[in-house]
Amino acid sequence: MNKLITAVILCTLPFAVHAETRVFACEAEWAALADEIGGDLVDSFSATTALQDPHYIQARPSLIAKVRNADLVICSGAQLEIGWLPALLQKANNRKVLPGTDGYMEASSFVLRVGATANVDRSKGDIHPQGNPHIQVNPHNMMDVARALSARLSKLNPDNTNIYDENLNNFLVKWEASMARWEAAAASLRGKRAITHHKSWVYLLDWLGIEEVANLEAVPGLPPTAAHLSQLTSQFSEGGADVIIRAPYQHGKSSEWLSERTSIPAIVLPLTVGGTDGATDLFSLFDDIILRLTEAMDDA
Numbered sequence: 001m002n003k004l005i006t007a008v009i010l011c012t013l014p015f016a017v018h019a020e021t022r023v024f025a026c027e028a029e030w031a032a033l034a035d036e037i038g039g040d041l042v043d044s045f046s047a048t049t050a051l052q053d054p055h056y057i058q059a060r061p062s063l064i065a066k067v068r069n070a071d072l073v074i075c076s077g078a079q080l081e082i083g084w085l086p087a088l089l090q091k092a093n094n095r096k097v098l099p100g101t102d103g104y105m106e107a108s109s110f111v112l113r114v115g116a117t118a119n120v121d122r123s124k125g126d127i128h129p130q131g132n133p134h135i136q137v138n139p140h141n142m143m144d145v146a147r148a149l150s151a152r153l154s155k156l157n158p159d160n161t162n163i164y165d166e167n168l169n170n171f172l173v174k175w176e177a178s179m180a181r182w183e184a185a186a187a188s189l190r191g192k193r194a195i196t197h198h199k200s201w202v203y204l205l206d207w208l209g210i211e212e213v214a215n216l217e218a219v220p221g222l223p224p225t226a227a228h229l230s231q232l233t234s235q236f237s238e239g240g241a242d243v244i245i246r247a248p249y250q251h252g253k254s255s256e257w258l259s260e261r262t263s264i265p266a267i268v269l270p271l272t273v274g275g276t277d278g279a280t281d282l283f284s285l286f287d288d289i290i291l292r293l294t295e296a297m298d299d300a
Contacts, residue, residue: 020157024066026075028273029136032282036171037150050275053249059087067092077106078133108133110148111141138203139179186290197246216254224254233261243296247271265296
């Protein structure tokens with residue numbers, strides 16, 4: 001009898017641990033959010049890391065295979081991935097994750113995007129006519145996307161709705177408590193001024209009440225030029241900014257050059273999970289962002 005019971009358990013065990021939904025995330029933050037909401041019922045994969053610019057990724061065969069087997073594709077959207085995602089979707093030929101289906105999700109479509117423009121002239125740089133896609137650095141946005149993701153997972157696997165709902169509620173309770181802690185810790189940042197490498201931080205700065213006074217890139221998406229950096233040196237040599245911010249995948253030469261000539265501290269902030277050693281999940285991502293900002297501002 002014991003052998004029979006053991007055999008039954010061994011036969012059913014693989015099904016008990018099998019993930020219900022395979023999630024292909026374009027960016028690490030959405031893979032991390034899928035893990036929070038789906039738990040053991042999802043198998044998430046991120047096409048990019050925090051050390052890569054999500055604008056510029058190659059449609060590699062390994063990524064095509066991941067999309068071909070995915071049940072849900074979730075990306076930032078607003079044309080952030082326009083240079084590589086359409087090719088992945090076309091080559092993978094997975095009709096259930098094409099735009100317009102339940103298996104495709106653009107996270108930024110569930111929040112109020114800023115910076116929308118009718119100007120689609122790519123000669124003017126990295127323009128996003130649908131609005132700025134870097135929504136993940138405002139925790140309020142993350143709550144909206146979490147609710148939408150829970151609903152989408154439930155639609156794909158209605159039998160697991162109760163689990164997704166419970167995971168969502170647990171996440172939101174913990175997230176709201178964390179936001180209160182982050183906002184209290186960052187209270188001194190309100191009214192400060194920042195120079196950013198790229199316009200990746202507009203949602204973060206808006207949340208914290210920090211003014212973006214300049215960008216290192218004269219043209220969005222193109223490397224900073226010597227002429228523009230010289231202009232910024234003259235503009236901020238006697239104050240006017242409190243910190244210079246860049247993401248881990250952006251070269252530090254320009255921000256360090258400007259920092260040396262203006263005495264404005266230059267820092268690296270994690271733009272997503274994995275961007276720094278401290279940003280290991282969504283919660284520690286914001287822990288690390290707030291810590292790095294407050295330390296830089298306090299020392300300035």
